Amino acid sequence: MENNIWSENIQGILMLDLSREMRFRDDRKDLFLNILGLKEGMTVLDIGCGPGAITRKLSSWLGNKSKIIGIDRDTTFINYAKEKARKQNIYNISYIEGDALKLPLEDNSVDACISHTVIEHVPNKEFLLEQKRVCRPEGRVSVMYARPDKYIKTEPEFLPKQSEREMELLDKLFKETDDVFKKYNVAKYAVDPVELPELFEKLGFKEIQVDGIAIPIATDDARNSYNEKVAIVEVQKKQLLEVISMGLHQNKNGLSDEEEKELKQLIVERFDKRVKLLEEDKNIWDYTIALLQIVSGMVV
Secondary structure, eight states: OOOOHHHHHTOOHHHHHHHHHHHTOGGGHHHHHHHHTOOTTOEEEEETOTTSHHHHHHHHHHOTTSEEEEEESOHHHHHHHHHHHHHTTOOSEEEEEOBTTBOSSOTTOEEEEEEESOGGGSOHHHHHHHHHHHEEEEEEEEEEEEOGGGOEEOOOTTSOOOOHHHHHHHHHHTTTHHHHHHHTTTTTTOOOTTHHHHHHHHTTOEEEEEEEEEEEEETTOTTSOHHHHHHHHHHHHHHHHHHHHHHHHHOTTSSOHHHHHHHHHHHHHHHHHHHHHHHTTOOOOOEEEEEEEEEEEEOO
16 A cells, blocks of 8 residues: 655655755765765665665665665655666665564664654654664664754845745645644654663663764855756755645645746746856855754664
8 A cells, every 4th residue: 555645745755855965965975974884785774765865875885785775654755766776777775665663674684774864753762673673783773863953044135035925825825734744743753862872872772973964055155066056046946846736735725726826936036036146156155054963873
């Protein structure tokens, strides 16, 4: 039986795939691999793999001698991940539809487990115990979770701003979003920065580590080519348009057809103005620095 709850109600394919592609850039390869303790030849399990962006990165970073497994309970994500890997001729990844709390794997069958922004949606203890079960002795379980309360986000003077009308239509569309999130336990099991490493200890993990990675998304950064700068803006636009489509799925009567068309046009116009600034070679320094916290422990 298909399960499309997450992809239809919480986060769409584009939102997840593009945002994770931006977080796990190739120039951060060594940083991520060192913190997660991943090496060539390992069998690595990515729990809650979504559309597969991180598994594809690991496939590239760790090489064909490694085996990457992606598990997600959402059928749409799994099908998308399989198809994208096939189109890119990636053959060392296997994708499985399954529950993070009942992993469809044998005991001691992988060298490392990772997850990215999953633990806050499931009971923490059960989530970690399942990974401890499937991970071999001396393997490492690593939990990555975002800290939105610690983000740095700039709103410079010349950034094209949302109009009052755009904000009005967005508010109207998403007025029932909180109910949807509660229904599907979104962030119900939010992580406490102290309690999580303590939980690793209580569950018998050793060599527990706490790390943090600051991830900047800065359009005007000089290391980005012009095409890369435009791509960042386009990604942000596509993500917002996808969010609107999901909002309409959740709240079919939230906007009339005319209002939907108006809202999308306002968004396109706003992002077109941002691209225009790039064309004019004007830096305005709108950027976000996201904090990704990582807690990991060794299985004994």
